[in-house]
Amino acid sequence: MLEDLLKKVGSELTRREEARDEVLSRARKARQLSKQAILYVHNNNYDKAGENIVKARRLIVETQNNITDFPELDFYEEVEAANEEYAEGAILLSLEINGTYPTPEEIGVNPLRYILGLGDVPGELRREALDELRKGDLEKAEVYLSRMEEIYTQLVSMEEASLLLKGIRRKLDIARNVLESTRAEVTAEAGRRRLAETVRQLTDKLDG
Numbered sequence: 001m002l003e004d005l006l007k008k009v010g011s012e013l014t015r016r017e018e019a020r021d022e023v024l025s026r027a028r029k030a031r032q033l034s035k036q037a038i039l040y041v042h043n044n045n046y047d048k049a050g051e052n053i054v055k056a057r058r059l060i061v062e063t064q065n066n067i068t069d070f071p072e073l074d075f076y077e078e079v080e081a082a083n084e085e086y087a088e089g090a091i092l093l094s095l096e097i098n099g100t101y102p103t104p105e106e107i108g109v110n111p112l113r114y115i116l117g118l119g120d121v122p123g124e125l126r127r128e129a130l131d132e133l134r135k136g137d138l139e140k141a142e143v144y145l146s147r148m149e150e151i152y153t154q155l156v157s158m159e160e161a162s163l164l165l166k167g168i169r170r171k172l173d174i175a176r177n178v179l180e181s182t183r184a185e186v187t188a189e190a191g192r193r194r195l196a197e198t199v200r201q202l203t204d205k206l207d208g
Contacts, residue, residue, distance in 0.1 A: 020073055023073045023079060026059040026082075027078045027082035028082070034056045037089040038124060042128070053086070053089055056082075061108065084120070086117070087117025088117040095121070115165060116167060119151075119167075122152060123178050126178045129186065130182070145182055148178070149183075152175045156172065
């Protein structure tokens, strides 16, 4: 009887290990695809970014059967990171293409992981803002800055739920730092332009 019991337990443990390996493999691949999607967005290659996001979502969906059987797998660090990275990529892509925020239901992640993914978006928007400043497009840089401010302001209101949102405070600290840095750089560029315009007007008057 004991032998039969241990065989049954051993079989269950083997099935769990196999499920874990499958889930982690798909999670790692989904995270990699999502990271690549974010890079594609920065390079304005939205088609490739979209393809990667679709593939990442498919992989995450494929983990669900095993997670249903073994719910503890959903809380593995690799699984949480994959969902957050995917959410970040999906949100960033939607902002770039449509200027809108997708809902958690639209991209297929639970609200908590959506919020944690959103917390990383300001860092990516900073990169876009700096690219626009380098190209001399202050207006677009200001649009990105405005989005960063919006995300940060809204996420601060979620701080009360920090016990449920593991890691949100760290993400908010990072978001605040990148927001302040970006605001300083955008403000400096706006001031430089005003000074240049003032100098130009004075030069025109002197020449006149």
